[in-house]
Amino acid sequence: MTPNEIVQTIVNALSLGSIYALLALGLSMVYGVLGMLNFAYGELVTICGYTMLFASRAGAPFPLVVLAGVFAAVLAAVVMELVAFRPLRRASFVTLLFTSFAVSQLLQNTFRQAISTRPQGVPTPRLFDDAISAGGITIGVLPLITAGVGVISLLALTVFFRRSRAGLAMRAAAQDFTTARLVGVRANRVISLAFALSGLLAGIAGVLWIARTTAVSPTTGFVPILQAFIASVIGGLGNLSGAVAGGFFLGTLEVVLQATLPSALLPFAQALALVLVGTILYVRPQGLFGRTVEAKV
Amino acid sequence: MIARLLPSHRSGPALLGIGVLAAAMVAGAIGVAVAGSTAASRTFIVFLINVALVTSLQVFVGDSGIVSFGHLSFMGIGAYTTALLTIPPAVKATQLPDLPSPIAEAALPLLPAVIVAALVTAVIAAIVGGGLVRMTESAMAMGTLALLVVFHTVFQEWKGVTRGTLGLFGIPARSTLWIALAAAIGFITFARLYKESTPGLRLRATREDPLSSAAVGIGVVRARFGAWVVSGAMMGAAGSLWALSVLAFDPGQFYFAATFSLLAMLVIGGRASVTGAVAGAAAITFMTDSLSRVEQGVRIGPLELPRLVGTVNFVIALLIIVTLIWRPEGIFGRTEIDDLLRRRRRRAARVAAGSAEADEADPSRATTGGEEHATPRDGAAAPPVLIAEGIEKRFQGLRALAGVDLSVTAGEIVGLIGPNGSGKTTLLNALSGVLFADEGRVVLDGREITNLPAHQVADLGLARTFQNIRLFSHLTVRENIEAGATSEIGVDDVRRVLATFALVPVADEEAASLPYGMQRRVEIARAVVRRPRVLLLDEPAAGMNESESDELLANIRAVRAATGCAVVIVDHDLRMIMQLCSRIQVLDQGRTIGVGTPAEIVADARVIGAYLGAGRSA
Numbered sequence: 068m069t070p071n072e073i074v075q076t077i078v079n080a081l082s083l084g085s086i087y088a089l090l091a092l093g094l095s096m097v098y099g100v101l102g103m104l105n106f107a108y109g110e111l112v113t114i115c116g117y118t119m120l121f122a123s124r125a126g127a128p129f130p131l132v133v134l135a136g137v138f139a140a141v142l143a144a145v146v147m148e149l150v151a152f153r154p155l156r157r158a159s160f161v162t163l164l165f166t167s168f169a170v171s172q173l174l175q176n177t178f179r180q181a182i183s184t185r186p187q188g189v190p191t192p193r194l195f196d197d198a199i200s201a202g203g204i205t206i207g208v209l210p211l212i213t214a215g216v217g218v219i220s221l222l223a224l225t226v227f228f229r230r231s232r233a234g235l236a237m238r239a240a241a242q243d244f245t246t247a248r249l250v251g252v253r254a255n256r257v258i259s260l261a262f263a264l265s266g267l268l269a270g271i272a273g274v275l276w277i278a279r280t281t282a283v284s285p286t287t288g289f290v291p292i293l294q295a296f297i298a299s300v301i302g303g304l305g306n307l308s309g310a311v312a313g314g315f316f317l318g319t320l321e322v323v324l325q326a327t328l329p330s331a332l333l334p335f336a337q338a339l340a341l342v343l344v345g346t347i348l349y350v351r352p353q354g355l356f357g358r359t360v361e362a363k364v
Numbered sequence: 365m366i367a368r369l370l371p372s373h374r375s376g377p378a379l380l381g382i383g384v385l386a387a388a389m390v391a392g393a394i395g396v397a398v399a400g401s402t403a404a405s406r407t408f409i410v411f412l413i414n415v416a417l418v419t420s421l422q423v424f425v426g427d428s429g430i431v432s433f434g435h436l437s438f439m440g441i442g443a444y445t446t447a448l449l450t451i452p453p454a455v456k457a458t459q460l461p462d463l464p465s466p467i468a469e470a471a472l473p474l475l476p477a478v479i480v481a482a483l484v485t486a487v488i489a490a491i492v493g494g495g496l497v498r499m500t501e502s503a504m505a506m507g508t509l510a511l512l513v514v515f516h517t518v519f520q521e522w523k524g525v526t527r528g529t530l531g532l533f534g535i536p537a538r539s540t541l542w543i544a545l546a547a548a549i550g551f552i553t554f555a556r557l558y559k560e561s562t563p564g565l566r567l568r569a570t571r572e573d574p575l576s577s578a579a580v581g582i583g584v585v586r587a588r589f590g591a592w593v594v595s596g597a598m599m600g601a602a603g604s605l606w607a608l609s610v611l612a613f614d615p616g617q618f619y620f621a622a623t624f625s626l627l628a629m630l631v632i633g634g635r636a637s638v639t640g641a642v643a644g645a646a647a648i649t650f651m652t653d654s655l656s657r658v659e660q661g662v663r664i665g666p667l668e669l670p671r672l673v674g675t676v677n678f679v680i681a682l683l684i685i686v687t688l689i690w691r692p693e694g695i696f697g698r699t700e701i702d703d704l705l706r707r708r709r710r711r712a713a714r715v716a717a718g719s720a721e722a723d724e725a726d727p728s729r730a731t732t733g734g735e736e737h738a739t740p741r742d743g744a745a746a747p748p749v750l751i752a753e754g755i756e757k758r759f760q761g762l763r764a765l766a767g768v769d770l771s772v773t774a775g776e777i778v779g780l781i782g783p784n785g786s787g788k789t790t791l792l793n794a795l796s797g798v799l800f801a802d803e804g805r806v807v808l809d810g811r812e813i814t815n816l817p818a819h820q821v822a823d824l825g826l827a828r829t830f831q832n833i834r835l836f837s838h839l840t841v842r843e844n845i846e847a848g849a850t851s852e853i854g855v856d857d858v859r860r861v862l863a864t865f866a867l868v869p870v871a872d873e874e875a876a877s878l879p880y881g882m883q884r885r886v887e888i889a890r891a892v893v894r895r896p897r898v899l900l901l902d903e904p905a906a907g908m909n910e911s912e913s914d915e916l917l918a919n920i921r922a923v924r925a926a927t928g929c930a931v932v933i934v935d936h937d938l939r940m941i942m943q944l945c946s947r948i949q950v951l952d953q954g955r956t957i958g959v960g961t962p963a964e965i966v967a968d969a970r971v972i973g974a975y976l977g978a979g980r981s982a
Contacts, residue, residue, distance in 0.1 A: 104502055151685060158692040160502060161431055165631045169684035172624050176674035176681065184674075289620075293513060296506045304502055338517035341510040348507070349495035 071204050076326055082210040084318025085217020086279075089272040090295035091302065091310035092224070093265035099241030099305040100261040102160055106167035107147060108295070109288025110174040111266055115140040115273030116283030117182065120189050129192050136277070137270030144266025145259060153258075178285035186284035189277050213275045220271050221311060224264075228307070233260060241305065294321075297344055303354030313355065317344070368851055374560040381702030382556050385642055386549045389415070393545045405541055411649040412544035413606050415642055418629045419555040420598035422641040424591050425630060427564055429571030430501045433623055434492075434508030437515035438596045440618030441488055442481040442603025444519065447532045450477050450608065455534035462524050474538040478604045485600025486593055493592040497585050512623060519615035531614025539609035547605050551598065556638045556700075558594065562851075565839075567591050569847035571636075572836035579796060579830075580848035580890060581822035621677060625652065628680045632687045634694030636838075639701040644694070651683075652676050698838055746773040749809055749930050750826070750898045755794050756803035757787075757954075764790040766954040767804065772898060772930040777920070779941040779962075780934045782951035783974055788934045789831055791951070792900045795932075796828045797821035809897055823850070825897035829887045829904060831934075837876035841867050841886050844875050848890040858893060865889040865919060881912050885919070892923050898930045899923070905937040913940050920944060942966075950974065 068076070090108070097105050118139035122132040151170050155163055195209040228234040239247040240257045248254050276291050277283060298317045302309025320343065324336045332339070347355060389412065396405045421435050449472045451459070456468055472480070496507045519526050526532065539547070558564045567587045570577040574584045607613065625648055633644025655676045691697065748771040757765040765787045772778050780788050793799040795806055797818035805814040813821050827848075836844050845858050862868050865885040870878060875886055884904055891899060901920070905913040917940055924931055935941055941948065942962040950958040950965060952974040958965055965971055 098502070104505070154689045155692060158688070161429060161635070162688055162692045164431055164505065165627065166685055166688050168624065168627065169681040169688075172677050173681035173685070176678035179674040180678070293509065297510055300499075300503045300506045304500070304506075334521045335517055338514040341514050345492075345495055345507065345510065348499060348503075352495075352498040352503070353500070354503070 072326070074204050075206060075210075076322055078206050078210045078214055080319040080322040081315070082213035082217065082275075082279075082318075083322055084315035085214055085221065086272045086275050086291060086314075087294045087298050087318050088311040088314025089217060089220060089268045089275075090291055091298035091314040092221070092307060093268035093272075094292075094295055095299045095302070095305055095307055095310035096237070096241065096261050096268075097265050098299070099307065100237070100244060100258060101152075101163075102244075103152070103163040103167065104160075104296070104304075105147075105152075105265070106164060107151075107171035107174065108167075108265070108269060109292030110171050111140045111143055111147075111269035112273040112276055112288035112291060113174070113178065113283065113285065114143045115270050116189060116277045116287050117178065119274065119277055120187055120283055123190050133274050136274050137267065140270030140273055141263050141266035144262045144269065148258065148262040175285045182285070184285060186282040186287075188282050191278050191281055195278060209278060213279065216271065216275060220268075224268075237261060237264075238307075241307065294318075297341065300348065301344060301355050306354070309354060316355070320344075368562065370557060370561045371846075371855055373855065374565075375557060377702045377706065378556045378560045378700075380705065381639065381700045382549075382553050384701050384705070385552055385639065389545060389548055393541055397541060407649065407653045409539065409541055409544045409609055410653070411646060412541075412548040413539065413602065413609055414626075414629065414645040414649050415548040416544075416551040416602035416605060417599065417626055418633075418641045418645045419551045419638060420595055420602050421626060421630055422635065422638060423555050423558055423598060424595035426635045426637070426641070427559055427567045427571065428588050428591055429636075430588070431505040431627075432508040432595075433505065433627075434511030434515075435595070435599050436618045436623045436626065437512055438485050438489060438599035439603035439606065439622075440515060440519055440615070441485045442600030443607035443613060443618070444526060444532070445481040445484045445600070446477045446604040446607040447535050447613075448525070449480060450536055450538070451532065451534045452536070459527060459532065459534070460525065474543065474608065477538075477608070478601050481604035482597045482601040485603070486597035489596025489600075490589075490593045493589055493596070497588040497592055512619065516615055516619050519618060526615065529614055529616070531612060533612035535607050535611045537608065537611055539605050544605065544609065547602075551602065552638060552642065554598070555641070558591075559638065562846075563587065563590055565843060565847050568636075568839060568843075569836045572838055573834050575798065575818075576830060576834035576836070577847070578818035579798070579822055579828050579834075580894065581819050581850060582847070583817075583819045624677060625680060628684055631684055631694055634691075634696030634698065636693065636698040637696040637700050639699070640694050640696030643696060647683075648680060651679065655679055746775070748772060749774045750795070750932075751807045752791075752795060752804065753806075754804035755791060755801050755806070757790050757794055757799060757801050763954050765794065765801070768951065768954070768956055770795075770932070770949060772932055774897070774930050775924060775928050776947065777924060777931040777933065777945045779945035779948040780932055780951065781936070781938070781941060781948060781965075782957075785953075786951040786974075787954040788951055789902055790954075792828060792902050792932070792934060795821075796826055796900060822894070825894075826900065827891035827894050827896035827898070828900035829884075829891050829902055831902040831906070833880075833883050833887050835875040835883055835886055835890075838874055840872050841875055841878070842871040844886055845890050845893050849893050850895075853893060853895070861889050861893045864892075864922060881908055884908070885916075888916075888919065888923075892927075895927050896929050898932065901931065901933040901935075903935050904933065905935050905940055908937075913937055916940075917944050 094105060094108055097103060115136040119132050119136040122135040127135065147170060151166060152163065155166055195212070197208045198205050199208060199211065228238055236247065236252045236257055237260065240252055247257070272291065280287070294317055295314065298313035299310045300313070301316055302311070302313030317340065320340050321336065324340055325333070328336055392408060396408045400408070417439060421432065424430070425432055448463070448467050449470045452471055453469050456463065492511060496504050499507055520528050559568070566577070566582045569582055570584045570587050577584055629644035629648045630641055631644070632647060633642065634640025659675045687695065750770070750772045752768065752770040754767045754769065755765050756763070756767050768787065768791055770791070780791065782788055790799065794801040797813070797816050797820065800815045805812060807813065808821070808824055808826055811824060813824055836847060839847065842858065842862065845861060849858060862871055865888065867882070867886060867889060870882065875883065878886065888901065888904060905916055908916060920931060920933070921944070923929070933941065933944065945962060948960065948962055948965045949956055950971045957974055958968045958971045960968065
């Protein structure tokens with residue numbers, strides 16, 4: 068590999084990894100607070116995409132398109148919790164998982180019927196297609212922006228979790244929801260906040276994903292969300308920093324496989340990455356970054 | 365052997381339930397054969413095959429409580445294996461010219477094809493399952509999702525064998541109405557009997573509480589692995605039958621849409637119930653059938669409705685959400701059809717039995733093993749059955765145990781007391797393998813058990829109860845005790861233990877529905893039925909009133925007398941501890957601060973200090 072290719076691979080890994088990291092973090096946050104895996108999380112990315120599509124068709128400038136997309140994801144996340152999950156607050160993990168699976172299918176098929184089964188192009192600024200060259204090294208603008216936005220969002224979130232009262236309440240709730248309630252953390256408020264934040268993360272990741280694929284279809288959310296699920300398992304489910312690390316790990320793995328696999332094996336890249344992760348988890352079932360949690364008995 | 369694997373008191377009612385479901389399906393099949401159209405009979409075959417598929421899934425998901433999104437891969441493996449082995453060689457030569465000759469020339473009949481498909485799938489399920497079952501429940505669910513994606517990629521890209529997205533065709537039509545009927549009944553029978561069998565019961569126990577399953581000797585990972593492979597093999601066989609009825613398929617049929625509708629059957633009907641799975645299969649099949657006509661576009665008089673792509677899954681999704689909000693465990697919940705039929709009869713029988721069994725509950729007469737054992741009052745004479753030396757346990761900064769010794773002889777009852785946070789429960793956890801000690805060693809009956817996993821410690825003769833009761837909540841009292849029984853324990857032993865703890869009248873009740881004191885008794889009974897060498901009781905009298913704890917005291921003495929086991933008991937009820945124990949060990953801040961007879965302990969200044977606070981003398 069030339070230095071140029073190495074730098075490109077690093078930037079690509081950071082950009083793809085940060086999308087997965089944002090989504091894995093959103094999933095893990097809700098898992099930590101509610102103990103539920105939100106299968107319909109990918110649909111927030113899709114909703115973000117369709118909102119961007121309609122906003123740009125309505126003639127909005129790109130920054131406004133982005134804002135609309137993010138806002139729609141936040142709104143949809145909060146509404147989803149209120150309508151579908153709140154009536155099942157006391158239900159088991161499995162019941163909640165199935166409900167969110169159903170919500171995901173409901174939304175996908177709504178998009179199919181109301182919009183189209185086919186992918187629709189979402190226009191992005193021409194700037195994204197450009198590349199920057201300096202000192203013999205060429206990097207695409209889009210991967211650079213993606214990596215930048217991703218990393219900055221994650222840093223901002225870290226500050227939120229560490230410094231703000233709401234962030235502290237969220238971390239407490241993620242660790243031990245019952246005790247957090249006993250010391251005055253409001254359950255409904257924390258849950259709504261967790262969903263809103265996870266919506267925000269899905270919105271940011273969604274914009275980055277749509278900018279990358281430049282199209283939206285009813286199943287747009289599926290690929291990134293699957294990777295986010297896997298990333299949060301790698302990181303140890305419910306472990307927030309583990310989820311981020313898992314996201315970057317998976318992004319790097321995918322980029323490296325794409326760059327090094329012979330072309331005959333390229334269709335298997337994603338499957339190979341999953342098999343590799345599976346092998347790792349065979350040795351460490353609790354996740355790469357997860358600690359073994361000893362049950363209190 | 366068979367009796368142990370599947371005792372008749374569990375298989376009997378199950379056979380009734382199977383009979384009712386089978387009769388309904390036979391009636392349906394005769395109905396469509398006699399009066400129905402070809403379309404009706406085709407739909408009914410689809411339903412029967414769906415029953416086979418969903419009961420295969422139910423064996424794992426229902427009994428283990430872990431969601432699998434990956435089972436459609438097993439269906440696919442069964443279907444592809446069958447297609448490759450049954451498509452006539454001439455047709456195969458044009459579709460897949462590069463197949464190796466034994467497969468290219470194969471043209472198996474129905475039964476061998478189904479069996480090979482099941483075996484191939486079982487092997488693959490075993491390979492992928494080895495890693496998956498070691499994960500936590502939620503991580504495993506995600507892992508099965510990855511499985512689905514990986515196998516979909518293989519089906520789609522391994523074009524020399526699968527023809528990729530083009531799919532395979534020319535599979536002979538072998539799954540007729542009657543074959544499908546026989547298969548569906550066979551699958552129901554197997555799924556239900558598996559559920560009632562000893563491995564099935566132990567798996568259901570892990571669904572309710574993995575930790576206390578381990579404490580009664582159930583290897584959680586092994587139980588899950590067994591069901592995973594069995595369920596995978598069933599899925600492979602069902603996929604084979606499916607292939608022999610649809611005659612052509614492509615990789616898209618083993619992906620998300622199909623996973624969704626199969627899970628929908630299970631969830632809507634009630635995943636923990638075979639009856640529920642069948643009901644769900646019926647509901648989804650017939651709904652899909654009528655809705656897919658809508659999807660094709662419907663003409664109502666002069667009105668032509670447009671094609672609505674995705675209507676089926678849209679309606680199924682809505683149905684799942686509504687059903688789960690209404691009944692979170694599905695329509696049938698955990699109930700089987702035979703439960704419904706027997707419920708009223710059982711209630712009447714219980715009233716009659718309640719008075720008769722009450723006499724049997726006299727603890728002084730009750731025995732679990734037979735002859736009386738010697739009950740040495742003084743531990744010095746006999747060699748200790750359990751020895752712990754220098755047990756140390758740290759939780760990050762906190763030293764919960766700082767080098768504790770403990771030894772108990774057979775038949776001895778030792779009390780372990782101390783203020784809250786002194787390390788009593790941590791010691792029991794370290795002894796029973798629930799926690800791994802950082803330092804020290806534990807020897808049970810001459811065998812070192814230091815840091816063995818809990819289920820192995822249990823199998824070597826150590827049983828325990830938990831401070832915050834950990835029953836298998838949704839199993840009956842009898843099932844709770846049977847799940848804890850080792851293979852040498854017979855039905856009579858279970859009955860005797862039920863009688864000892866006065867649980868006969870509630871034997872068929874769900875454990876979670878019992879009052880608190882009774883739940884405590886169930887937990888002790890579950891530990892005792894294993895005829896342990898050492899019994900660890902963690903606050904068994906907590907929350908009991910005086911007469912209840914007197915009864916408990918008599919029960920513990922009776923068990924000790926019957927089995928000669930050693931008992932280590934942690935409790936704050938000093939009145940009971942003083943009466944029951946021949947020796948008392950006092951812990952404070954992770955150290956032993958006193959050992960002696962009750963009289964010695966009462967007089968010990970350090971013990972009094974620890975209980976009442978330093979600096980205050982009694």
